[in-house]
Amino acid sequence: MSIESRSGLEFPNDPGALRALIRSGRYAGQTSGLAPGRVQANLAILPADWASEFLLFCQMNPKACPVLAVTNPGDPMFPTLGRDVDVRADAPRYKVFRDGVVVDEPTNILSLWRDDLVAFAIGCSFSFEEALIETGLRIRHQEEGLNVPMYITSIDTSPTPRFSGKLVVSMRPFRPADAIRAVQVTSRYPSVHGAPVHIGLPAQIGIPDLSKPDFGDAVMVNDDELPVFWACGVTPQSVAAKAKPPLFISHHPGAMLVTDLLNPQLSIL
Amino acid sequence: MSIESRSGLEFPNDPGALRALIRSGRYAGQTSGLAPGRVQANLAILPADWASEFLLFCQMNPKACPVLAVTNPGDPMFPTLGRDVDVRADAPRYKVFRDGVVVDEPTNILSLWRDDLVAFAIGCSFSFEEALIETGLRIRHQEEGLNVPMYITSIDTSPTPRFSGKLVVSMRPFRPADAIRAVQVTSRYPSVHGAPVHIGLPAQIGIPDLSKPDFGDAVMVNDDELPVFWACGVTPQSVAAKAKPPLFISHHPGAMLVTDLLNPQLSIL
Numbered sequence: 056m057s058i059e060s061r062s063g064l065e066f067p068n069d070p071g072a073l074r075a076l077i078r079s080g081r082y083a084g085q086t087s088g089l090a091p092g093r094v095q096a097n098l099a100i101l102p103a104d105w106a107s108e109f110l111l112f113c114q115m116n117p118k119a120c121p122v123l124a125v126t127n128p129g130d131p132m133f134p135t136l137g138r139d140v141d142v143r144a145d146a147p148r149y150k151v152f153r154d155g156v157v158v159d160e161p162t163n164i165l166s167l168w169r170d171d172l173v174a175f176a177i178g179c180s181f182s183f184e185e186a187l188i189e190t191g192l193r194i195r196h197q198e199e200g201l202n203v204p205m206y207i208t209s210i211d212t213s214p215t216p217r218f219s220g221k222l223v224v225s226m227r228p229f230r231p232a233d234a235i236r237a238v239q240v241t242s243r244y245p246s247v248h249g250a251p252v253h254i255g256l257p258a259q260i261g262i263p264d265l266s267k268p269d270f271g272d273a274v275m276v277n278d279d280e281l282p283v284f285w286a287c288g289v290t291p292q293s294v295a296a297k298a299k300p301p302l303f304i305s306h307h308p309g310a311m312l313v314t315d316l317l318n319p320q321l322s323i324l
Numbered sequence: 325m326s327i328e329s330r331s332g333l334e335f336p337n338d339p340g341a342l343r344a345l346i347r348s349g350r351y352a353g354q355t356s357g358l359a360p361g362r363v364q365a366n367l368a369i370l371p372a373d374w375a376s377e378f379l380l381f382c383q384m385n386p387k388a389c390p391v392l393a394v395t396n397p398g399d400p401m402f403p404t405l406g407r408d409v410d411v412r413a414d415a416p417r418y419k420v421f422r423d424g425v426v427v428d429e430p431t432n433i434l435s436l437w438r439d440d441l442v443a444f445a446i447g448c449s450f451s452f453e454e455a456l457i458e459t460g461l462r463i464r465h466q467e468e469g470l471n472v473p474m475y476i477t478s479i480d481t482s483p484t485p486r487f488s489g490k491l492v493v494s495m496r497p498f499r500p501a502d503a504i505r506a507v508q509v510t511s512r513y514p515s516v517h518g519a520p521v522h523i524g525l526p527a528q529i530g531i532p533d534l535s536k537p538d539f540g541d542a543v544m545v546n547d548d549e550l551p552v553f554w555a556c557g558v559t560p561q562s563v564a565a566k567a568k569p570p571l572f573i574s575h576h577p578g579a580m581l582v583t584d585l586l587n588p589q590l591s592i593l
Contacts, residue, residue: 231523238507239519250508254500255524255550281524324593 066090070315071138077313078144083162085309086147087181094247094318095311096123096136096176097288098146099295100164100304103128106173108215109295113175115213119222119290121178121246123314129170137315142174148307155299164304172302177288178247179311180225182318186240192233195274202309203227204268205287209261210252212294220294224252224284226265228276234283241285243322253284260284270308335359339584340407346582347413352431354578355416356450363516363587364580365392365405365445366557367415368564369433369573372397375442377484378564382444384482388491388559390447390515392583398439406584411443417576424568433573441571446557447516448580449494451587455509461502464543471578472496473537474556478530479521481563489563493521493553495534497545503552510554512591522553529553539577 064082067073070090076082086095101109106128113120124135126142133140144163151159151167161167180203184194196203203225210222229237234254242250253260265282266273270289276282292305306312333351336342339359345351355364370378375397382389393404395411402409413432420428420436430436449472453463465472472494479491498506503523511519522529534551535542539558545551561574575581 231525231528232521235507235520235523238504239511242508242511251504252501254504256500256548259500259548279525279528 070313073313074140074145077147078141078163080162083148083310086311086313087309090313092185092317094123094314094316094321095179095181096314097179097292098142098149098304098306098312099175099177099291100142100172101295101300102169102302103171103173105217105298105300106175108217109175112212112215112218112294113177113291115215116290117245118249118252118286119212119288121248122175123178123246124176126174128173131168131174133174133176133314136176136312140312140314142312143168146306146312147310150305150307152296152303152305154301155296155303160307167302167304176312176314177291178321179288180248180285181311182247182321183241183244183285185318186244186322187237190236190240192229192237192240195228196272199274201272201274203271204265204273205270205289206257206262206284207269212290217298218294220290220297222252223269223287223289223293224260225271225287226268226282226284228274228280228282230280234281237283243324245323246321248285248287251283251285255281257282257284339582342582343409343414346416347410347432349431352417352579355580355582356578359582361454361586363392363583363585363590364448364450365583366448366561367411367418367573367575367581368444368446368560369411369441370564370569371438371571372440372442374486374567374569375444377486378444381481381484381487381563382446382560384484385559386514387518387521387555388481388557390517391444392447392515393445395443397442400437400443402443402445402583405445405581409581409583411581412437415575415581416579419574419576421565421572421574423570424565424572429576436571436573445581445583446560447590448557449517449554450580451516451590452510452513452554454587455513455591456506459505459509461498461506461509464497465541468543470541470543472540473534473542474539474558475526475531475553476538481559486567487563489559489566491521492538492556492558492562493529494540494556495537495551495553497543497549497551499549503550506552512593514592515590517554517556520552520554524550526551526553
């Protein structure tokens with residue numbers, strides 16, 4: 056989907072102006088390709104009495120759940136992600152879970168906000184995909200206009216008392232020399248999943264058939280390519296939903312929070 | 325072969341004392357495991373009228389031919405590799421090629437030294453193997469007491485008018501997550517071959533059968549492992565011999581020049 060075809064809107068490259076457009080309710084779609092160069096984030100919003108344990112879960116599983124930023128309980132602003140970033144209205148669309156069940160998919164959560172809610176911004180692969188493309192690599196699902204294929208693995212996350220579940224991974228195929236380059240490039244971005252967790256032998260991590268992803272779209276892996284697997288931000292979302300807190304709010308898949316941070320700012324090297 | 329079984333000698337850990345022992349002619353064997361922590365180097369010695377072109381070849385093929393140090397024409401000392409490092413006698417054994425043919429394998433080249441000779445010290449995988457072991461990885465051929473398996477690939481080096489040939493690679497098997505770690509660790513050591521050049525699909529680089537290396541010993545690659553391939557210092561040696569200069573001298577395989585440099589000093593990160 057090109058930017059131009061989306062709702063007939065023109066999208067500003069400035070992230071603050073883009074958030075203002077989204078906050079106004081005029082756009083509720085995916086953010087891939089919008090505000091090029093800016094960090095986009097997954098969202099997880101929980102009551103304070105669940106949030107501390109969720110933070111512990113994230114810290115125990117940093118490749119799947121790299122925490123970019125947190126809010127103070129009750130405060131809807133992310134001061135470290137940019138100017139005037141309001142978690143209640145600046146993502147295009149949300150998913151609201153009550154006791155683990157999706158009850159609504161609203162375009163803002165102003166009416167749901169509470170004094171005890173804590174929001175987490177979690178790193179997203181859009182940032183490292185941009186870095187891969189800038190180094191000359193090609194991302195198969197992007198070139199085919201598809202969503203990245205994602206798989207539930209047999210790898211257990213490190214659990215806390217209430218949060219547990221299997222690691223979810225995303226997959227991008229590369230020729231071997233490009234796979235090595237992809238390891239190097241993504242190693243520089245630990246706050247957006249970092250280096251791959253697996254390469255080349257999907258059965259070893261409980262993926263019997265690459266053509267049947269659990270989420271997203273299947274893409275071709277050619278004979279001269281290896282599938283390369285990264286920990287995926289769907290992991291914290293599925294783990295949080297499975298824990299069945301009374302209230303859990305995430306962004307709608309692909310409809311991310313666009314921040315003011317530049318992707319290269321996340322590079323540790 | 326354990327250190328103790330070698331010629332009944334005791335080997336000093338101090339690299340200068342070890343070189344003095346070697347220079348005295350009392351040891352002419354392999355240097356693997358000696359002076360732990362110190363950089364060991366491949367040698368290539370050529371007349372000055374061939375040396376400049378060889379340097380160009382090395383610079384065009386930096387992964388196979390990482391130049392650690394050069395000497396001034398006619399000067400046998402490597403001032404940047406340590407105190408009193410004499411290329412004429414400080415490697416345990418040499419190979420002397422005339423017009424591309426091996427004519428001698430002496431323990432020093434004092435009588436062959438000339439005012440127009442230039443020596444190159446080229447990085448060796450011993451350094452990155454030490455770094456891999458320190459990060460907790462296991463090197464199959466070391467554990468089995470074998471030489472690393474090496475293969476002539478179908479990949480052409482970048483040629484100069486007189487130097488050309490196929491890339492030679494060494495192979496170490498790893499489980500996928502360890503292979504990713506090995507890419508990260510060896511990427512920090514560009515002066516000793518750096519990151520792998522290939523992973524997982526040997527047929528793609530002209531290796532039909534891993535059990536039949538062109539040099540060194542075959543090692544087992546288990547079903548849950550990927551073969552990982554690094555550019556190998558045998559490449560410049562075979563390329564130089566093939567060019568048939570009137571005189572070319574290298575170290576004897578495995579009998580390297582031990583320097584004062586510490587392996588971690590080569591790490592760029």
